[in-house]
Amino acid sequence: MTGPDPATALAIAADVRSGTRKAVDVLEEHLAAVAAREPELHAFNLVTADEARAAAEAVDAAVAAGRDPGPLAGVPVALKDNLCTRGIPTTCSSRILEGWRPPYTATVVERVVAAGGVCIGKTNLDEFAMGSSTENSAFGPSRNPHDPGRVPGGSSGGSAVAVAAGFAPLALGSDTGGSIRQPAALCGIVGVKPTYGLVSRYGLVAFASSLDQIGPMATTVDDAALLLDVIAGPDPMDSTSIPDRPRPVLDQLDRGVDGLRVGVIEEMRDGCAPDVLARLDAAAAALEAAGAKVQTVSIPAVRFGLTAYYLIAPAEASSNLARYDGVRYGLRVDAPDTAAMNAATRAAGFGAEVKRRIMLGTYALSAGYYDAYYGKAQRVRALIAKGFEEAYRDVDLLLSPTSPTTAFAFGAKTTDPYAMYLSDVCTIPTNLAGHPAVSVPFGSGDDGMPVGVQLLAPALEEATMLRAARVLEAAR
Amino acid sequence: MARLARLDLTPEELERAAEQLGDVLDHFADIEALDLADVEPMTHPYPLANVLRDDAVRPSLPRDEVLAAAPAAEDGRFKVPPILGEAP
Numbered sequence: 001m002t003g004p005d006p007a008t009a010l011a012i013a014a015d016v017r018s019g020t021r022k023a024v025d026v027l028e029e030h031l032a033a034v035a036a037r038e039p040e041l042h043a044f045n046l047v048t049a050d051e052a053r054a055a056a057e058a059v060d061a062a063v064a065a066g067r068d069p070g071p072l073a074g075v076p077v078a079l080k081d082n083l084c085t086r087g088i089p090t091t092c093s094s095r096i097l098e099g100w101r102p103p104y105t106a107t108v109v110e111r112v113v114a115a116g117g118v119c120i121g122k123t124n125l126d127e128f129a130m131g132s133s134t135e136n137s138a139f140g141p142s143r144n145p146h147d148p149g150r151v152p153g154g155s156s157g158g159s160a161v162a163v164a165a166g167f168a169p170l171a172l173g174s175d176t177g178g179s180i181r182q183p184a185a186l187c188g189i190v191g192v193k194p195t196y197g198l199v200s201r202y203g204l205v206a207f208a209s210s211l212d213q214i215g216p217m218a219t220t221v222d223d224a225a226l227l228l229d230v231i232a233g234p235d236p237m238d239s240t241s242i243p244d245r246p247r248p249v250l251d252q253l254d255r256g257v258d259g260l261r262v263g264v265i266e267e268m269r270d271g272c273a274p275d276v277l278a279r280l281d282a283a284a285a286a287l288e289a290a291g292a293k294v295q296t297v298s299i300p301a302v303r304f305g306l307t308a309y310y311l312i313a314p315a316e317a318s319s320n321l322a323r324y325d326g327v328r329y330g331l332r333v334d335a336p337d338t339a340a341m342n343a344a345t346r347a348a349g350f351g352a353e354v355k356r357r358i359m360l361g362t363y364a365l366s367a368g369y370y371d372a373y374y375g376k377a378q379r380v381r382a383l384i385a386k387g388f389e390e391a392y393r394d395v396d397l398l399l400s401p402t403s404p405t406t407a408f409a410f411g412a413k414t415t416d417p418y419a420m421y422l423s424d425v426c427t428i429p430t431n432l433a434g435h436p437a438v439s440v441p442f443g444s445g446d447d448g449m450p451v452g453v454q455l456l457a458p459a460l461e462e463a464t465m466l467r468a469a470r471v472l473e474a475a476r
Numbered sequence: 477m478a479r480l481a482r483l484d485l486t487p488e489e490l491e492r493a494a495e496q497l498g499d500v501l502d503h504f505a506d507i508e509a510l511d512l513a514d515v516e517p518m519t520h521p522y523p524l525a526n527v528l529r530d531d532a533v534r535p536s537l538p539r540d541e542v543l544a545a546a547p548a549a550e551d552g553r554f555k556v557p558p559i560l561g562e563a564p
Contacts, residue, residue, distance in 0.1 A: 325482070376512060
């Protein structure tokens with residue numbers, strides 16, 4: 001090793017704070033990278049170059065005046081386009097919000113800016129974060145930088161592409177059933193879904209409110225921890241945010257895994273490709289070699305995670321997306337009366353997958369089916385949370401693949417919704433429990449595409465989880 | 477369902493949706509056999525009760541800015557087509 005990689009967020013922030021690099025120069029290097037490959041990869045719905053230049057100049061001015069701009073000084077950060085940014089279009093990759101400029105900014109974005117971060121643009125996603133490939137974006141898919149013929153994963157696919165292609169060292173994504181971790185795995189980067197409530201959701205356009213969580217995407221575990229520490233913590237604007245101030249994780253990551261107990265989840269091997277399982281086994285061996293005690297654990301309830309999720313998330317979505325009615329913002333399709341205007345607006349503004357999930361959720365919540373579907377799914381959710389709780393009596397962390405396969409080709413799963421849903425079979429149970437999880441790149445599959453492995457931890461055990469992630473990062 | 481969800485779908489869309497939703501619901505049969513009588517439903521990862529803020533006046537979103545983003549507004553209000561069917 002010859003010192004830190006100058007491309008990491010930690011190195012950029014250190015250099016900008018000490019005055020050895022200028023934030024404006026860092027920004028121009030990244031904008032040049034965007035100019036070179038963005039036409040091919042389509043990571044962004046919008047590149048906010050002018051606003052970014054003004055922000056970078058302000059960071060440099062602060063340094064020149066002897067003030068510390070903060071831990072993200074001059075670091076370009078890409079924002080998933082479901083995070084509200086005042087005066088800057090926020091589309092959720094949906095026609096129904098095309099051109100809408102929010103009147104307020106998400107708490108996480110405020111915190112990134114307050115820490116000296118430079119927001120460079122809004123990244124593409126599956127419409128309203130519903131999907132696993134970005135193919136559900138109304139503005140066209142993003143492409144995997146490792147092979148532009150394949151999907152980057154989703155729904156935070158644009159954020160994953162932005163980081164993997166070097167457009168920004170850091171990005172924010174959101175994860176309802178795997179939407180940070182699965183694209184991180186498919187693009188070969190680190191993605192963290194924090195404990196539910198650790199990060200404020202104020203200003204995140206809601207998909208499924210009891211599952212949604214914003215988290216960092218980065219090229220290294222330390223960079224992800226850096227961004228997590230900036231965005232974590234209570235927020236009076238989100239009544240579900242955990243009221244205790246969290247202890248920063250970045251300075252707790254160098255203790256290794258000696259003595260930690262790690263369980264490989266047996267049920268999450270099912271349906272995974274052999275080359276992905278080979279990397280999972282290699283990751284388990286790497287943790288063991290570093291001093292962890294690795295064992296196999298069984299959590300039978302996680303087999304029902306997909307069903308519980310695809311009833312609960314669409315149910316919550318059908319309620320959350322009722323607000324797109326052509327009255328207060330976004331698209332309106334004119335009709336003679338309001339009910340017809342609502343239905344025409346929503347038919348024109350939503351894409352096929354969003355309509356599918358709204359109808360599925362409406363069905364699961366409708367009179368006569370509520371108990372059989374939504375009520376039952378909530379009980380299965382409790383069963384899954386209990387299964388994790390029992391497992392964590394015997395182990396400190398759990399290990400699984402992130403995604404059953406490496407990145408797939410465009411169109412491979414678009415005709416069969418359930419086949420696409422299976423992409424998130426390993427990531428969904430964590431969201432149901434509300435626990436944290438991270439995807440770490442760990443080598444590649446038979447096709448040469450990145451493979452990610454997932455570490456899961458009990459609520460608020462991000463530090464332990466990222467310690468192990470760092471060991472895997474060093475061993476890959 | 478489309479009517480309940482206020483979605484004005486074409487006949488082709490309805491046909492495809494019925495087929496795909498039926499297929500997805502078939503996969504969901506896996507939880508039918510589970511005995512969950514003793515399990516309480518879980519609505520939320522962290523049930524926080526009575527989260528209160530100080531009862532103090534705070535600035536809200538600027539009305540003009542909010543109305544400027546609406547498809548139609550008049551006299552400081554959102555404007556919609558007739559709700560009860562009669563002409564305005």
